[in-house]
Amino acid sequence: MVTFILLPCLARMDMAVDCKPGEAYNQVVEVDVKVEEPGKDNVHNNTFYTQETLLKSESQAMRDCNLLSARHWIVRNTRTVNRSEKLLTFMGE
Helix, strand or coil, rough: CCCCCCCEEEEEEEEEEECCCCCCCCEEEEEEECCCCCCCCCCCCCCEEEEEEEEHHHHHCCCCCCCCCCCCCEEEEEEEEECCCCCEEEEEE
16 A cells, blocks of 8 residues: 655745845746647657746745646846856756
């Protein structure tokens, strides 16, 4: 017999990582993995993609963890780009 204990997933993120006091150059983005619907573009039913949602406020960001969508969050610094000319991003695990 296997017993599962479901614990609430609590996370607190520092929205000011890599910023000086008073600056607001970071964006917090929620990333969910989605499954493409079966069809002519997904004949083998094995297509996945990511959907990004920009979280504009802490109240908008309140939500439950979703392990089925591999939900995770990234913090983007909007004033710095990397060698690929993409916004510098920190990913929380």
